[in-house]
Amino acid sequence: MSGVRYEGIEKRFEAFTALHALNLDIPDRTFLALLGPSGCGKTTALRILAGLETPTAGKVIIGDRDVTRLQPRDRDVAMVFQSYALYPHMTIADNIGYPLRIRNVDAATRAKKIAEVAQALEIDPLLDRHPRQLSGGQRQRVALARAIVRDPAAFLMDEPLSNLDARLRLSMRGEIKRLCHRLGATTIYVTHDQAEALTMADLVAVMRQGELQQLAPPADVYERPANRFVALFVGNPPMNVLRAEVSEQGIHVAGATVPIDGARHQRCLASAITELGIRPEDIRLAAPGSPGALSGEVYVVEPMGNETLVDVRFGDERVTLRAAKGFTAAIGSTLGVAFDAADACFFDSSGSTKVH
Ligand code: ATP
CATH class of the missing domain: 3.40.50.300 (P-loop containing nucleotide triphosphate hydrolases)
Structure with missing residues (x-):
């Protein structure tokens, strides 16, 4: 060989x-x-x-x-x-x-x-x-x-x-x-x-x-x-991509401010970040209104047998998360979700990954 x-x-x-x-x-x-x-x-x-x-x-x-x-x-x-x-x-x-x-x-x-x-x-x-x-x-x-x-x-x-x-x-x-x-x-x-x-x-x-x-x-x-294309092509359901802005306070995404650790924060501030990507398994349920939580509307709930896929909408954006089997929520009800910025990757306007 x-x-x-x-x-x-x-x-x-x-x-x-x-x-x-x-x-x-x-x-x-x-x-x-x-x-x-x-x-x-x-x-x-x-x-x-x-x-x-x-x-x-x-x-x-x-x-x-x-x-x-x-x-x-x-x-x-x-x-x-x-x-x-x-x-x-x-x-x-x-x-x-x-x-x-x-x-x-x-x-x-x-x-x-x-x-x-x-x-x-x-x-x-x-x-x-x-x-x-x-x-x-x-x-x-x-x-x-x-x-x-x-x-x-x-x-x-x-x-x-x-x-x-x-x-x-x-x-x-x-x-x-x-x-x-x-x-x-x-x-x-x-x-x-x-x-x-x-x-x-x-x-x-x-x-x-x-x-x-x-x-x-x-x-x-x-x-x-390496970039947004790879992030979306690999993984099923695909990675969620949301518009993101970075300020001294943290990452602003879907109406919430998500805290981020110092080194990654500095790297995000130094790059012209426009979007973040987060995998469905890295999003968890959280009380709406709790610090760092994104508050959205349940779009659809899909029981898969071993787990439940939940689609949540924030205005014109939406994420899919993996919830436990047996999870239920009414379509249209309000749901809080949260994630750690450490699990996200950050893209610039060209789609290349700036921070993993
Ligand atoms: P698929 O998964 O559909 O097979 P692929 O990634 O294997 O796609 P290729 O078959 O390598 O893609 O084709 C790449 C591109 O080159 C396509 O746009 C195809 O139309 C074009 N192409 C391939 N063979 C020829 C050919 N003999 N003449 C002209 N264009 C071609």
Whole structure:
């Protein structure tokens, strides 16, 4: 296995720039999630690594090899597609063994490797079937087996779970994470699902409109988002963003003044803060009118089974908070909420995070 590096990768499709000077350094044995909304350039970045797309500028390095000009088959990467891309006329065993066959691996070695990976992915009873005789989850396992059968330098996965139902997606998420961990594989995993990125990856690269917004471990992306875009894209329900002003008295937000500790206060005063972000789990219920409490109107209450989501309105602004299961409040009633400024992050008018 090897690390992977994008050096100043740019991709233009005629007048449209899909990737702007992308720099990414993915250490050996790292699981990287490329995360972002539809159209941000994730698939393009992956296809450039696979050699299925040629960059307009920049270099792709795998291990210590510059592979920018190499054909896909010479790059030593294995790709798992959303569509699985299995050959319908071949048996499962032949599908899995295909990458070995085109590399002229002899039949006995092939059979041994196929049996090994089929056992690892628990699809050994299916080897004589054809793809049409398999469920979506089983097909996904076959696609994974075909990718790992020849120990590539890196695995590239493009939304591999998006065709599965919600329950299966959850269980395959764990399976893929375990598998990559066991193989010690460098993996680049494209997803628009922030939960997949947070739960599976060692490193998350958040992209927007062809530009990298943040490259960090999942906990940092969640706790210390680089900007407002990342803050809102990662987390469900998303971070609450409220207009904020800072003065010598504290932070003024939704008609209340929230106290803040000295060092953070100074940093907020020194930056042109316009908004603050606070996660739903960092907001608590408080008596309306108590010091630092924001007084609002209940917009909706949503029992989730294990917890209750509560939307509270302050004029034209609104927050979601996580309350305990069993919490109830009438729509339209007055509710006080509070948070610690230490849990908030503060943005300037350009949306970049000034204080975490
Ligand atoms: P999704 O999650 O929807 O697959 P993505 O983040 O993977 O989105 P890409 O498929 O990489 O996005 O596309 C990035 C941008 O480049 C999009 O605006 C897309 O329309 C454009 N694009 C991709 N391929 C081509 C092409 N062959 N010709 C022109 N534009 C393209």
